[in-house]
Amino acid sequence: MERIMMKQGRCLLLFVAVLSVVWWWGGPLTPSPAYGADDENCLMCHKYIKMGRITEEGERKYYYVKESIFKKTVHNRVRCRDCHNYIDKLPHDPVKVGVTCNTTCHSIKNPATKKQFNHKNIYEVYRASVHGRDKVAKSARDADKPYCIFCHTNPIYLPEEDEVPSQITDRCNVCHQDRNFVNHRYAHTGRRIKQVGRDSRQIVALCSICHENEEMLERHERLVHEEGEELGRKFPFAAESYKESFHWKVTKYGFNEAANCLDCHAKKENYYLNVHDIRSSRDPKSTIHENNRVETCKRCHVYADRSFLAIDPHPTERKDDNPLVYWVEHIYGMVGDAVTYALIGLMLLETWGRRRDGVAWVLRKGTTWRRPSKRGRDRIWL
Incomplete structure (x- = not known):
């Protein structure tokens, strides 16, 4: 009986040890609210810090998503596959095109038009501009142009605020009665009102x-x-x-x-x-x-x-763009240099002449030139 109890105790101890390792390595077994919102289970892989690769050109690509930061960003309510709509299985195939910014979001509706949200109006304007290009450049010339994500990242709504100020949102919640709705609307409008642009x-x-x-x-x-x-x-x-x-x-x-x-x-x-x-x-x-x-x-x-x-x-002051300014700038520079060197030369010549005449440069109540006077007193040269 005693042996059985000892064996059970060892098994229990081993189970606790394994559970502790799992807890320490992978975090709590119960998902956090942000993880629960990941209904497509993308964070199953993308939660790991070392997720990434090095491209053929030697560039590092990171695919790690920190959920605690992502849930504070402007895209926090957008499902992963609203943008990454080319993924249809897990594990997914290597990505060749990536996200295009004219994609329609299936999980977000424009509250004004009641239609699925997208950036197509801005995207079409951008495509007609001198910077316009497709996500995958069609030519070497297009490859030099900036795509949307060159200028735009996924910014945090209000980076200077760790929490939504309850003194503001409590009043909204009296009528709207949905804390998550109120917090999101505050962050969305607060960002625009506070002028967080460049x-x-x-x-x-x-x-x-x-x-x-x-x-x-x-x-x-x-x-x-x-x-x-x-x-x-x-x-x-x-x-x-x-x-x-x-x-x-x-x-x-x-x-x-x-x-x-x-x-x-x-x-x-x-x-x-x-x-x-x-x-x-x-x-x-x-x-x-x-x-x-x-x-x-x-x-x-x-x-x-x-x-x-x-x-x-x-x-x-380029010669091929503005020759007048180019020559004025250079002549002015040469004249300035000539005057500077002439003044230095004059000072050296005067110093040589005074030393030849027996005048010494001394420090006494300031700097001055002095030489013995024939009358028995020092003669001061200023």
Whole structure:
């Protein structure tokens, strides 16, 4: 009997040990609320930190999803397969195309139209712009263009708030009587009201990722020329020249009222749609087309007229772009250097002359030149 009890005790101890290891390795056996929302069981694999691979080009790809962060993002109510609709089995096949941003969401309805939600209105505007391309680039020229996810990530609704403020949502909940509904609506509207979009410096930094990439710019210019087309004269140095302008010089110190890239290159009306509608300067619909520039400048400079356009918003000192400024800059630099060297030479010549005459440089109540006087007193040379 005693042996049986000892054997049962060992089995129980072994069971507890195994259970402890499972608990420590995989977390609680009961799913968290966020995990329960994963009704397609994608987190079964994607919850592991080391989930990922290295591509043939040597780029690291991470497929780990941290559910505690994801549930705070703007896509937290969207089912995985609303975007990843090419997955029809588990484990799924290797992904070749990935998410396209014109996909219709089956789990989210537009509360205004009562239709399934999608980004097609923005996507069509983007496709018609100079940046427009498909998810899988059809040509090397298209591969240089930014797809939606280059500029847009899956941001957290209100990153500065760990919890929804109950002093606000409690009042809403009195009538709506659904805490989850109220919390989600607060986060959705609160994000827009608090203006969490990019400021001017962030916009310039984002545009500069491509427009300051010399390798990409040279390649893109070559590909366009091979197709018999032309780019704008300022295209190869658009970001560089903007950073020479007065607009950038005040923007970089935090003044957000000066023009950034989108203030000139996007229409002011329906701004958040039209920032996706960047067009070539040769396109009559472009804000920087020669027929539209005065109106674009008038957004800030209300008295602007045709003569105002003589001011270059992308000034440079490049010889091929602005030869007058190039030569003025270089001549001014040479004159400045010559004056500096002449002053140094004059000082050295004067020092040599004084030392030849027996004048010594001393430190006494400041710096001065002194030499013995024939009258027995020091003679001071200032």
